[in-house]
Amino acid sequence: MTLRHARRIGGATAAVLAAGLLAAPGAAAVPGEAVTDPKALPAPGFAATGVRTDACDDTTAPGWLEVANPVLTVSATSPQVRFKVWDDSTPEHDKIVDTAVDVTGGTARLATSGLADGHSYSWQTWPAYDPGSGKPAPTCHFRVDLTHPGLSVSSTDFPETGSGTTPGKYAGENGVFTLKGLDAAPAGGQASGVACYQYVLNGSLGVGWDCASGHTVKAGADGTAQLTLKPKDWGTNLLTVQAMDDAGNVGQPSTYAFYAPWDPRPKPAVPGDVDGDAVPDILLPDAQGNLQLISAAAADTTPSSIVPAALAPAHAGWQDYQVLHRGWANIHGPGDDLVVRPKGNGGGLYVYANWSKGDFSDRLPTFAWKPSDCLDPAGGSIACPEDYAADWSAADQLVAVGVRTGTEPSLPTLLSVEHGKLYAFIDTGRGYGYAQPVATTGDWSGYELIAPGADASGNLTVWARERATGTLHAYPVTRTSDDLLDFSALADPSANVVATGFTTAAYPTLDSAGDGDGDGKPDLWAVTPDRHLVTFSGWSAPKDLGALR
Known part of the structure; x- marks a missing residue:
């Protein structure tokens, strides 16, 4: 592993280490050689929609990554591939990588590191060491979000225990809970924004979830969501919620305790009703x-x-x-x-x-x-x-x-x-x-x-x-x-x-x-x-x- 150059991220100087950063002596391009299928691993995307994209054009919105060290890969017919990476969030769109990597098994891989939270990046590859020879791959784009989101929970139907506010609903009735996310943007960068929430009433949250999983609700454009739940039993209930941002970062679970009063009103028996609210x-x-x-x-x-x-x-x-x-x-x-x-x-x-x-x-x-x-x-x-x-x-x-x-x-x-x-x-x-x-x-x-x-x-x-x-x-x-x-x-x-x-x-x-x-x-x-x-x-x-x- 060879030290190729120093780079500036968010005003700070950081060293970039990557495998195969120097071209082999005498490396030369062969006309007609090409690099294709540029990909970042893991794949950039949007947790809210499940869409994954490398945004290798000028119109597609760049996807988000939750890691600072993606691996950039291309398929190549040349013995070497030249990688260039730019930090689009710096005033001068700094070029932070310019290096050649050997091709193994038809694939060239560049391991990045230390990418900055909230920054946007572009990258492009060419066959061999000379960018003027051979056919380059299109320029691709991605963004990085390393910050885990937070959240708050509130409800006027079932106020939080200790608030001193009387519940407006009884056990067995639907109540609305407002979930408000916080995904702070770092200085000089952007945040991906809260995408969705996983929730469970009186239980434990699962692992490995995404915005299409059960017991999730998607956030609106302002990062909030309205969750309608029906506490079946009277007494103290615990609503546990966890936020995921658009990059896939998951925040710490938040537990909201509330009291659901016993409903003194008799409910008629209605065939077709499963949850006991007298409605089919x-x-x-x-x-x-x-x-x-x-x-x-x-x-x-x-x-x-x-x-x-x-x-x-x-x-x-x-x-x-x-x-x-x-x-x-x-x-x-x-x-x-x-x-x-x-x-x-x-x-x-x-x-x-x-x-x-x-x-x-x-x-x-x-x-x-x-x-x-x-x-x-x-x-x-x-x-x-x-x-x-x-x-x-x-x-x-x-x-x-x-x-x-x-x-x-x-x-x-x-x-x-x-x-x-x-x-x-x-x-x-x-x-x-x-x-x-x-x-x-x-x-x-x-x-x-x-x-x-x-x-x-x-x-x-x-x-x-x-x-x-x-x-x-x-x-x-x-x-x-x-x-x-x-x-x-x-x-x-x-x-x-x-x-x-x-x-x-x-x-x-x-x-x-x-x-x-x-x-x-x-x-x-x-x-x-x-x-x-x-x-x-x-x-x-x-x-x-x-x-x-």
């Missing part, structure tokens, strides 16, 4: 496989809470499962239990008991066997159809309609489509005890079942989308004198058209969580091809809530 919830996986609980009354796609990916049956994320909910069997309701089925016509069915307002981390799921007995609507034993399957694998569709009776807690009654036939599965107190053939003559294979739940009067319906046309049908489900569900209206799938335009091209996913807007009638929701969440009032007045995480 939309359940969808995020990009990391976590299960998002998004209120059907939400104004955007911010989840009120998240069920971690590791709690899915195979512990690898919820993206591979269909999650149903519309009732509860345990005595700790009213939050819906989850009925979970592997996608792709999996044969298993799992029940997650909801004992903690949407926190399913305290108990293992139980397996729900498919019943082997069939009964008619009057309760008489009948032979199951010959093509009735012994497990859930033959169910092309499965939806949760509602509870078995209007007065008793139970797992939701399920409807399935098997070989074009429609079946109902009834909870008898110890799991699904029997199947009821609902429609064995009409062909349901071209219809997509939707279970909107009950209206304000407790009346149930089943909706269905005709996949070929986007036509929406609605079938009333009344209750018998014994307070049981009567599915006789579902004998003909083509009956009862109520709306059109719900094509699979416009809405690949179409479903209902129940009454989200509080008008006493159930509502549709949909996911568009670009993963925007759209809610409806009934089946009209679509409202785009924005992109899903």
Whole structure:
């Protein structure tokens, strides 16, 4: 390693050490030799967007690095490559490196060191030692940020413990927390700015996260973010937050303690509600496989809470499962239990008991066997159809309609489509005890079942989308004198058209969580091809809530 020259960074003089700084005697360029594919390692970029760029033109914004010693590399056909590096943040745009490096295996590498915090740099390479011969690579650019960001947390809904301010919300209600970042710029330099925050309520922060990870919220242009969280339990809660700047520097975790008072107001039991706030919830996986609980009354796609990916049956994320909910069997309701089925016509069915307002981390799921007995609507034993399957694998569709009776807690009654036939599965107190053939003559294979739940009067319906046309049908489900569900209206799938335009091209996913807007009638929701969440009032007045995480 040879001392080549001294350089000035931010007014100070520093020595640069690099391997192969002197050209070999007699080195000469060969016409036509070229250097290509210039790269800095690690790759400069922007943590907020995940974009990585070497900015080898005059229009692309230079990315950020969180290290002072990137390695600059190029591919080359010449025996040597000449590197030049300029500090664009100094008044004279000082050239701080001008050296030749041997090419090994078609690649030349220059190890830098001591780059200044907050400075911008340009660099370029040429074949051999003579910059006037051969074809140079384009000039590339990057910026350096070595300072870790800080942050503060505040909330008027749940003030910090010791502030003397009375909370404006109760446990079980959403509260807004303001996260304000600080990414100070060094003298004579720039800061990359706060990009995002990782957060956890009453838990430990993870490692190896980025701005696309679960439990993160991106910062606005001013470095602040609004975080909406729902403390489920009354008492003292701890919100832990960590900031990341655009260069990828991570600050120290900050813990915000606050008190959530017990809510004395009684909450009604609302099938479709998972987190116990008496509003139905939309359940969808995020990009990391976590299960998002998004209120059907939400104004955007911010989840009120998240069920971690590791709690899915195979512990690898919820993206591979269909999650149903519309009732509860345990005595700790009213939050819906989850009925979970592997996608792709999996044969298993799992029940997650909801004992903690949407926190399913305290108990293992139980397996729900498919019943082997069939009964008619009057309760008489009948032979199951010959093509009735012994497990859930033959169910092309499965939806949760509602509870078995209007007065008793139970797992939701399920409807399935098997070989074009429609079946109902009834909870008898110890799991699904029997199947009821609902429609064995009409062909349901071209219809997509939707279970909107009950209206304000407790009346149930089943909706269905005709996949070929986007036509929406609605079938009333009344209750018998014994307070049981009567599915006789579902004998003909083509009956009862109520709306059109719900094509699979416009809405690949179409479903209902129940009454989200509080008008006493159930509502549709949909996911568009670009993963925007759209809610409806009934089946009209679509409202785009924005992109899903």
